[in-house]
Amino acid sequence: MSDLPKSILITEEGPREGFQVEQEPIATARKVELIDALSQTGLKRIQVVSFVDPKRVPGMADAEQVVAGIRVKPGVEYTGLWLNQKGLERARATGKLTLEGKISLYPSEKFLMRNNNRTLEQQTEYVHRVLDSYQEHGIPVERGSISNAFGCNFQGDIPLAKVVAMVGEIYDIAARHGLHIRELSLADTMAWATPLQVKRTVGAIREQYPDIRINLHLHDTRGMGIANAYAGLEMGVDMFDSSVAGLGGCPFAGHKGASGNVCTEDLVFMCEEIGVRTGVDLDVLIEAARLAENIVGHPLPGSVMKGGSLAKLRQSAR
Amino acid sequence: MSDLPKSILITEEGPREGFQVEQEPIATARKVELIDALSQTGLKRIQVVSFVDPKRVPGMADAEQVVAGIRVKPGVEYTGLWLNQKGLERARATGKLTLEGKISLYPSEKFLMRNNNRTLEQQTEYVHRVLDSYQEHGIPVERGSISNAFGCNFQGDIPLAKVVAMVGEIYDIAARHGLHIRELSLADTMAWATPLQVKRTVGAIREQYPDIRINLHLHDTRGMGIANAYAGLEMGVDMFDSSVAGLGGCPFAGHKGASGNVCTEDLVFMCEEIGVRTGVDLDVLIEAARLAENIVGHPLPGSVMKGGSLAKLRQSAR
Numbered sequence: 001m002s003d004l005p006k007s008i009l010i011t012e013e014g015p016r017e018g019f020q021v022e023q024e025p026i027a028t029a030r031k032v033e034l035i036d037a038l039s040q041t042g043l044k045r046i047q048v049v050s051f052v053d054p055k056r057v058p059g060m061a062d063a064e065q066v067v068a069g070i071r072v073k074p075g076v077e078y079t080g081l082w083l084n085q086k087g088l089e090r091a092r093a094t095g096k097l098t099l100e101g102k103i104s105l106y107p108s109e110k111f112l113m114r115n116n117n118r119t120l121e122q123q124t125e126y127v128h129r130v131l132d133s134y135q136e137h138g139i140p141v142e143r144g145s146i147s148n149a150f151g152c153n154f155q156g157d158i159p160l161a162k163v164v165a166m167v168g169e170i171y172d173i174a175a176r177h178g179l180h181i182r183e184l185s186l187a188d189t190m191a192w193a194t195p196l197q198v199k200r201t202v203g204a205i206r207e208q209y210p211d212i213r214i215n216l217h218l219h220d221t222r223g224m225g226i227a228n229a230y231a232g233l234e235m236g237v238d239m240f241d242s243s244v245a246g247l248g249g250c251p252f253a254g255h256k257g258a259s260g261n262v263c264t265e266d267l268v269f270m271c272e273e274i275g276v277r278t279g280v281d282l283d284v285l286i287e288a289a290r291l292a293e294n295i296v297g298h299p300l301p302g303s304v305m306k307g308g309s310l311a312k313l314r315q316s317a318r
Numbered sequence: 319m320s321d322l323p324k325s326i327l328i329t330e331e332g333p334r335e336g337f338q339v340e341q342e343p344i345a346t347a348r349k350v351e352l353i354d355a356l357s358q359t360g361l362k363r364i365q366v367v368s369f370v371d372p373k374r375v376p377g378m379a380d381a382e383q384v385v386a387g388i389r390v391k392p393g394v395e396y397t398g399l400w401l402n403q404k405g406l407e408r409a410r411a412t413g414k415l416t417l418e419g420k421i422s423l424y425p426s427e428k429f430l431m432r433n434n435n436r437t438l439e440q441q442t443e444y445v446h447r448v449l450d451s452y453q454e455h456g457i458p459v460e461r462g463s464i465s466n467a468f469g470c471n472f473q474g475d476i477p478l479a480k481v482v483a484m485v486g487e488i489y490d491i492a493a494r495h496g497l498h499i500r501e502l503s504l505a506d507t508m509a510w511a512t513p514l515q516v517k518r519t520v521g522a523i524r525e526q527y528p529d530i531r532i533n534l535h536l537h538d539t540r541g542m543g544i545a546n547a548y549a550g551l552e553m554g555v556d557m558f559d560s561s562v563a564g565l566g567g568c569p570f571a572g573h574k575g576a577s578g579n580v581c582t583e584d585l586v587f588m589c590e591e592i593g594v595r596t597g598v599d600l601d602v603l604i605e606a607a608r609l610a611e612n613i614v615g616h617p618l619p620g621s622v623m624k625g626g627s628l629a630k631l632r633q634s635a636r
Contacts, residue, residue: 004514110635151628156635191625195548196322196592223584223621227545230513259625266541274514299617303541307509307577310469317428317474 005238007277010264011045011215012038013241014292015066016081017248017260020050020059022296028062030295032069037288038244039073042280043264047079047241048097051087067094083116084126085133092137101134101141103127103170103181107162110154111147111189124173131177143183143215144170149201151192158192164204167212183213183239188228191221191259195231202235215239218262220246220301225262226270233276242267245289246301263302265289269309282309323556325595328582329363329533330356331559332610333384334399335566335578338368338377340614346380348613350387355606356562357391360598361582365397365559366415369405385412401434402444403451410455419452419459421445421488421499425480428472429465429507442491449495461501461533462488467519469510476510482522485530501531501557506546509539509577513549520553533557536580538564538619543580544588551594560585563607564619581620583607587627600627 015035019026035048048070054061063080070078077098080091091097104127106112109120118126134141148155149163167184174181186201193201202214216232216239218225229240241261248260268280282304289305333353337344353366366388372379381398388396395416398409409415422445424430427438436444452459466473467481485502492499504519511519520532534550534557536543547558559579566578586598600622607623 152635153631154635156632192628194588194591195545221621221625222587223544223581223625224588226541227513227548227588230545230548259621263541269540270512270542270545273512301619303539303577307539307541310510313471314474317470317472 003236004233004274004276005236007279008233008238008240008271009045010043010267010278010280011047011079011239011241012043012244012264013047013217013261014038014244014247014264016047016050016060017243018245018292018296019247020052020057021248022059024297026059026295028065028069031062031066034244034288034292034295035066035078036071037291039071039076041285041288042278043285044075044279045077045079045098047081050081050083051090052081052083064090064094067096070096072096085130088130088133099137099139100143101131101139102143102145102185103131103141103173104145104147105166105170106147107158107166108148108152108155111152114154115147124169127173128176131173131179135177141174141177141179142181143185144174144181145185145187146170147187148189148192149186150188150197151190153190160201160204163201164208167205167209171209181212183215184209185215185217185239185241187217188219189217191219191224193218193228194224195227198228198231199235202232202237206235213239215241217241219259220262221259226266229262229267230270233271233274240267244285244302245292245305247292247296259301263289263304265302265304269304273310283311321554322551322592322594323554325597326551326556326558326589327363328361328585328596328598329365329397329557329559330361330562330582331365331535331579332356332562332565332582334365334368334378335561336563336610336614337565338370338375339566340377342615344377344613346383346387349380349384352562352606352610352613353384353396354389355609357389357394359603359606360596361603362393362597363395363397363416365399368399368401369408370399370401382408382412385414388414390414403448406448406451417455417457418461419449419457420461420463420503421449421459421491422463422465423484423488424465425476425484426466426470426473429470432472433465442487445491446494449491449497453495459492459495459497460499461503462492462499463503463505464488465505466507466510467504468506468515469508471508478519478522481519482526485523485527489527499530501533502527503533503535503557503559505535506537507535509537509542511536511546512542513545516546516549517553520550520555524553531557533559535559537577538580539577544584547580547585548588551589551592558585562603562620563610563623565610565614577619581607581622583620583622587622591628601629
C-alpha cells in the first residue's frame with residue numbers, strides 16, 4: 001500500500017520555534033526546564049535556540065544562557081539555528097552544540113529579503129562564504145535546505161520545477177567546495193503545502209536525486225501538518241522537524257495566524273499507531289507538552305496532549 | 319498516484335455536533351443565524367439538530383424551534399439526528415427536514431450501552447422495529463452506519479474483520495425488509511483512526527462490497543482528522559461529515575479532550591487545493607466559522623479560519 005519507513009528521526013524544534021515568538025518574556029530557567037524534559041522522552045535531536053539579532057527576536061537574547069543551562073543527555077544531539085556568520089560564531093562559542101552546516105536556498109526572494117535581508121544573488125554569495133567558514137572550522141556540511149518550497153505568502157505558488165532546479169543548485173554549490181549533499185530539508189514555512197503536493201514534490205526530487213534523504217519541516221497554519229507528514233511517510237520520508245505541543249511560528253511569515261511546526265506528540269502518535277518507530281515514549285512526551293503549555297501560559301494547539309494516548313484506554317478495555 | 323474523486327459531498331454537522339456539547343446555553347436565534355449563514359456557503363447538506371432527551375442533552379431541547387426558524391435555501395437539504403422512535407416522530411413533526419433512515423450498528427457494545435442504552439441484541443431488534451416504522455411512513459433507507467468503526471475508548475481496538483462482517487449484517491437486515499443499501503457511513507467516534515487504518519478499512523470493505531459508497535465521519539480528538547480524510551480521498555471516498563470551525567464533540571465519549579468532527583473549512587481548503595471540488599466558497603465559509611466562534615464565545619479548533627485561505631495571498635503576490 002505504501003513505502004512507509006520502519007522508523008523516523010525527529011528533530012524537535014519546539015524550544016527554538018516556540019520561545020522565539022512568545023509575546024511575554026520567558027525565564028531562561030523555564031526554557032532549560034522544557035529542554036531537559038524533552039531530553040527524557042527518547043527524542044534524539046533537539047534544536048534548542050537560534051542565534052539571531054536580539055533586537056529582531058528578543059525571545060532568543062538569552063540563547064547562550066539557555067545552552068549553558070541544559071543538562072546534556074548522552075545520545076541526544078542539541079543544535080542551534082543561525083542565519084549569518086555572527087550567529088555561527090555564537091553557536092561555536094557555546095562548545096555544547098552539535099554543529100552542522102547546511103546550504104540554504106530560497107525560491108522566494110521576497111521572503112529571503114524579509115527573513116535574512118538578502119537578495120537571491122547575495123544569498124548564493126553568502127552560502128559560498130559560509131561554506132568556506134564551515135570548512136575552516138571543520139564543521140560538516142551534508143544538508144541542503146529549501147525554505148518556502150511549497151508556496152510563499154509574498155511570492156505565491158512556487159513551481160515544482162523551480163524547487164527541483166534548486167536541488168541541482170545546491171549540489172553544484174556543494175561540488176565547488178568538494179562537498180557531497182546527503183540530506184535535503186524541504187520547509188513549508190508558510191503552510192501552503194497539501195498532502196498531494198508533498199507527494200509530487202518528494203516524487204519529482206527523488207526521480208532526479210534518488211539517493212538524497214529528505215527531511216520535512218511542516219508548519220501547521222492551515223491544519224495540514226499531520227496530513228502532509230503522512231503523505232511524506234507514504235513517500236518514504238524518514239526525517240521530520242516537529243514542535244512539542246505545536247509550539248511556535250515564524251516571526252516573519254507576515255500574518256498573525258502563522259502557527260508552529262507540526263506537533264511532535266501528534267506525529268509520534270500517528271507514527272507509532274501505524275508501526276513507524278520514533279524511539280519516543282508518547283506518554284512522557286505528552287507530559288513535556290503539558291509543561292510547555294504551563295511555561296508559555298496559554299493554550300497550545302497540540303491535540304494528543306488533550307485527547308491522550310491510546311495505551312491506557314487499551315489497557316482498561318481488556 | 320491515487321484515486322482522488324473529482325468532487326465530494328459534505329454533510330455539515332457543526333450545528334448539531336456543536337450546540338449539543340456547549341456548556342453555556344446558546345440562544346435559539348443564534349443557532350438559526352449560524353445555520354442560515356452555512357446555507358449561503360455552497361454546502362448542500364446541513365445536519366441542524368438532534369432530537370434526543372433534553373435531560374441528557376440540554377443544548378438540543380430547542381430542536382423544534384431551531385428547525386422552525388431556519389430560512390430554507392433551495393438546493394440545500396436540512397437533516398436531523400434521532401436515536402429512537404420518539405426522536406423520529408419529533409423530526410417528522412417539523413415537516414421541514416429531509417428524512418432519511420439508516421441502519422445503525424455498533425461494534426462496541428460498551429459504547430452502545432452508554433450512548434443508546436441498548437445491548438447489541440436490543441440494537442438489532444430496534445433496527446428492525448425502526449425499519450418497519452420508516453417503511454410505514456415512506457422514509458427512504460439507503461444507508462448503513464457503523465459507529466466506533468476504528469476503535470472505542472471502552473471496547474478498545476475494533477478488529478477489521480468485525481467491521482467487514484458488520485457490513486454484511488447491515489445488508490442482511492436490509493434484505494429482510496426488501497431494502498438495498500447504497501451508502502455506508504463509518505464513524506471514528508472517539509478518534510482512534512489513523513490514515514493507514516482508514517485505507518485498510520475502506521479497502522477491505524470495498525473488496526467485498528465494491529459498489530457501496532462510503533461516507534467518513536471523523537473526529538479530530540487526536541489531530542488525525544484531516545490526515546484521515548486525505549487517506550479516505552486517496553481511496554476514492556467522496557462523502558464526508560464535517561463541522562464548521564471544528565465545532566462539537568460527543569457528549570458520551572467519556573473524556574474531556576473529545577473534540578468535534580474534522581473541520582469543514584480545513585477539509586474544503588485541502589480538497590480545493592488538490593483539485594477535488596466541494597461546491598463551497600471557502601472565504602464565505604471562513605466567515606461562517608468566525609461567526610460560530612462568536613456564537614459559542616470561546617476559541618474553536620479550526621485552522622484555516624485563523625491561517626486564512628490562499629486566494630488573496632495569490633492575488634497580492636502577482
